[in-house]
Amino acid sequence: MNKIKYSIFGRSKLSGDFIFEALVGLFALGVIVLAFLLFRELFIESQLSRNTFGLGFLTTSTWNPVNEVFGALPFIFGTIVSSFLALLIAVPFSLGIAIFLSELAPEKLRTPLSFIIELLAAVPSVIIGLWGIFILAPFIRDYLAPPLSTYLGFLPLFQGPMYGLSMLTGGVILAIMIIPITSSISREVIMTVPTHQREAALALGATGWETTRIAVLPYARSGIFGAVILGFGRAIGETMAVTMVIGNSPRISASLFSPSYTMASVIANEFTEATSKLYISSLIEIGFLLLVISFIINIAARILVWKLLKVEGGGVT
Amino acid sequence: MNRLKIILILILAGVLLAGCVSKQPSEVQPTVQPTATVQPTKAPETVTLNGAGATFPYPLISKWSSEYNKIKTNIQINYQSVGSGAGIKQITARTVDFGASDAPLTEQEYANVSGILQIPESIGAVVVAYNLPGIQKGVKLSGDVIADIFLGKITKWNDPKIVSLNPGIQFPAKDIIVAHRSDGSGTTFVFSDYLSAVSSDWKSKVGKGKSVNWPVGLGGKGNEGVAGLLNQNPYSIGYIELAYAKLQNISYAYIKNKAGKFIEPTLETTANAAAGAVSILPAGDVSWASVSIVDAQGDNSYPISSFTYLLVYKNQVDQTKGKMLAEFIWWAVHDGQKYSSDLLYVPLPDEVVSLNERTIKLMNYNGQPFIQG
Numbered sequence: 001m002n003k004i005k006y007s008i009f010g011r012s013k014l015s016g017d018f019i020f021e022a023l024v025g026l027f028a029l030g031v032i033v034l035a036f037l038l039f040r041e042l043f044i045e046s047q048l049s050r051n052t053f054g055l056g057f058l059t060t061s062t063w064n065p066v067n068e069v070f071g072a073l074p075f076i077f078g079t080i081v082s083s084f085l086a087l088l089i090a091v092p093f094s095l096g097i098a099i100f101l102s103e104l105a106p107e108k109l110r111t112p113l114s115f116i117i118e119l120l121a122a123v124p125s126v127i128i129g130l131w132g133i134f135i136l137a138p139f140i141r142d143y144l145a146p147p148l149s150t151y152l153g154f155l156p157l158f159q160g161p162m163y164g165l166s167m168l169t170g171g172v173i174l175a176i177m178i179i180p181i182t183s184s185i186s187r188e189v190i191m192t193v194p195t196h197q198r199e200a201a202l203a204l205g206a207t208g209w210e211t212t213r214i215a216v217l218p219y220a221r222s223g224i225f226g227a228v229i230l231g232f233g234r235a236i237g238e239t240m241a242v243t244m245v246i247g248n249s250p251r252i253s254a255s256l257f258s259p260s261y262t263m264a265s266v267i268a269n270e271f272t273e274a275t276s277k278l279y280i281s282s283l284i285e286i287g288f289l290l291l292v293i294s295f296i297i298n299i300a301a302r303i304l305v306w307k308l309l310k311v312e313g314g315g316v317t
Numbered sequence: 318m319n320r321l322k323i324i325l326i327l328i329l330a331g332v333l334l335a336g337c338v339s340k341q342p343s344e345v346q347p348t349v350q351p352t353a354t355v356q357p358t359k360a361p362e363t364v365t366l367n368g369a370g371a372t373f374p375y376p377l378i379s380k381w382s383s384e385y386n387k388i389k390t391n392i393q394i395n396y397q398s399v400g401s402g403a404g405i406k407q408i409t410a411r412t413v414d415f416g417a418s419d420a421p422l423t424e425q426e427y428a429n430v431s432g433i434l435q436i437p438e439s440i441g442a443v444v445v446a447y448n449l450p451g452i453q454k455g456v457k458l459s460g461d462v463i464a465d466i467f468l469g470k471i472t473k474w475n476d477p478k479i480v481s482l483n484p485g486i487q488f489p490a491k492d493i494i495v496a497h498r499s500d501g502s503g504t505t506f507v508f509s510d511y512l513s514a515v516s517s518d519w520k521s522k523v524g525k526g527k528s529v530n531w532p533v534g535l536g537g538k539g540n541e542g543v544a545g546l547l548n549q550n551p552y553s554i555g556y557i558e559l560a561y562a563k564l565q566n567i568s569y570a571y572i573k574n575k576a577g578k579f580i581e582p583t584l585e586t587t588a589n590a591a592a593g594a595v596s597i598l599p600a601g602d603v604s605w606a607s608v609s610i611v612d613a614q615g616d617n618s619y620p621i622s623s624f625t626y627l628l629v630y631k632n633q634v635d636q637t638k639g640k641m642l643a644e645f646i647w648w649a650v651h652d653g654q655k656y657s658s659d660l661l662y663v664p665l666p667d668e669v670v671s672l673n674e675r676t677i678k679l680m681n682y683n684g685q686p687f688i689q690g
Contacts, residue, residue: 065501066509066524133545163494163550165535248499248536259535265499269538272400273501273527275426 039291046285048278057285063250065270070282072289074250078167078260079290082242083235085171085256090178091228097179098186098224103212114187121180129244132173137164137245140172145257162257163247170246170260174238178231185230189223190216222305229301236294239264263290362391366642369397370404370417373441373503373558374625378417380656381649388648392641401503402527408433408628414642416628419503420527421605432631434601434680436673437624438649440610440663442559442587443507444569444621448547449474449489452568455581457482459573460515460612460620466493466554467512468519469533474552482573489552496546496555499536501527507623508556511611515620556621559587560661574620575612584663586619592666593618601676602631622663629680636682643680643687650677 049057053070060071101114145162152158162168193216201215217224239262247259248269263286274280368378375398382394399407401418408416409430421435445463447456462478465471471478475488498505509525523529537543540561547553547567559582562569571579580586593615599605605626612620627646633639650665650673657664665673678688 064530065528066526269500273402
């Protein structure tokens with residue numbers, strides 16, 4: 001409200017502008033209050049678990065509801081590894097899509113193609129999950145895993161039996177789910193790169209690819225980075241689809257073929273049937289950790305973006 | 318300064334908002350609203366009885382709801398299948414008129430909710446299902462072998478322990494893929510209760526619960542998730558509800574019972590198990606935490622089964638609704654049982670029905686029981 005120069009201060013207190021300012025200000029504040037309350041509530045409700053397990057909660061890999069011994073390590077591991085795996089797969093695809101749509105695709109195709117890609121983001125995650133169970137998991141098991149274990153089996157990443165539901169399947173599903181958001185934001189960022197940047201590069205005799213590499217991508221770097229982080233944020237919090245394909249097994253394994261478990265999945269799976277106080281409290285602490293991790297990632301991304309902006313003196317966040 | 322005033326107003330509003338939210342009870346927010354109290358004088362007015370709880374009896378309770386509404390047109394029964402745990406939370410918070418749970422309340426849960434009655438309303442069986450190409454239903458398994466498979470001690474189908482139980486069946490030398498539920502569920506409770514009863518190894522290493530720390534295997538969400546795992550992975554084994562296995566035509570094992578017989582899971586053999594366990598059942602108004610009908614007595618009893626329970630308060634706070642609730646449950650454990658078999662639920666044996674009659678007669682308003690006799 002400080003930005004409104006022709007402010008109503010000095011006029012009647014109940015003028016329309018005043019009410020409007022107060023109202024929209026309230027809305028804005030409401031979101032902040034809500035976020036704060038979310039933190040506060042999760043923090044308070046997880047107190048029992050924090051008191052019981054302390055920091056050991058983060059480093060223990062046992063999750064035993066029967067004896068009420070809870071440790072979040074396998075879930076933290078599963079969440080972070082599956083999200084990174086998703087990024088590893090999704091970022092090249094998204095960048096390719098974004099560059100194609102903004103630099104290379106014929107004018108006529110751009111709008112319908114980007115529309116279709118964004119449509120992918122509208123598919124409910126339970127549908128993607130079902131598709132994952134019935135189509136993707138068997139496909140990965142039968143066609144992707146055998147060559148991986150034959151040619152790259154010397155790596156611990158691709159060892160052991162593969163049953164379809166695995167960390168790899170979870171990562172692929174997540175990649176599919178974050179490609180729309182990462183690619184469409186990257187595309188918009190690339191489109192905001194001023195035309196004279198491209199023209200300058202072309203005038204110096206750069207080829208199409210060189211123009212993109214020298215003039216466009218560096219300019220859009222921080223924005224693309226922001227898009228990637230948004231995708232990462234979505235991957236971390238994604239629950240339904242990944243629960244359906246990751247195998248839900250709270251064990252830490254180096255192999256991507258092993259089943260794994262994510263923080264969001266364990267909450268979704270076990271919260272409804274959790275009745276003991278410590279059990280509920282531990283699940284809430286996982287929720288709290290999930291929130292903290294996403295906050296840290298988002299803040300870290302912001303800081304990185306600001307730093308990049310200073311260096312480059314351009315680009316869009 | 319007006320600007321200051323605006324900011325003050327906003328802060329005040331924020332504080333008020335925060336106050337509103339934090340005044341809520343810190344337990345999980347119930348989703349069901351308590352129904353409006355009904356004036357006793359206006360008899361024909363429609364009354365809604367709200368229930369919440371286990372997903373397993375949901376189809377049966379829905380059937381009851383529609384059938385009972387035909388008899389008593391002014392009573393609507395609204396049941397939300399949100400899971401046993403959520404059902405217990407809601408009845409504890411008194412946001413519903415009745416709860417439903419696949420497992421009896423634990424000592425701790427029972428202590429939290431004073432004056433609760435536990436009324437077995439149906440019986441569920443859990444089958445050990447498998448996907449063995451070329452082998453139909455009826456592979457014979459015993460409790461200790463099942464426990465060893467789920468503990469990861471038996472890893473091949475042609476393990477001598479499995480082969481010796483099944484003369485005449487040629488088992489492949491394949492790894493066993495174990496599938497289990499990933500979500501907390503009554504099905505897991507029954508299954509792990511059974512394994513705890515028959516295997517001391519299982520009892521000490523894993524124990525019983527709605528979610529347990531599985532030593533091996535893949536987790537699928539819901540019966541459909543486990544069934545999906547079985548379908549897609551040849552040489553897999555898992556456990557699912559009897560009704561689901563029958564409807565989906567999934568092959569299942571015959572299980573060795575206490576009498577040493579291998580029993581096919583059917584509605585009859587499950588009812589036998591419940592009838593065989595009646596002598597150990599307590600009264601409806603005490604803790605049922607230790608009640609279990611797994612590994613029951615009887616030559617023809619299927620060993621992996623459990624009651625599923627309705628939870629109601631003994632002392633009702635609303636005379637009209639309390640009476641309607643008592644009458645509905647009375648109907649459900651008597652006439653309502655005839656709808657069980659069609660929906661592949663196991664009807665209650667007579668012995669359990671008479672136990673329930675005694676329990677329902679405990680329901681009262683100000684010491685006045687709703688059902689006399």
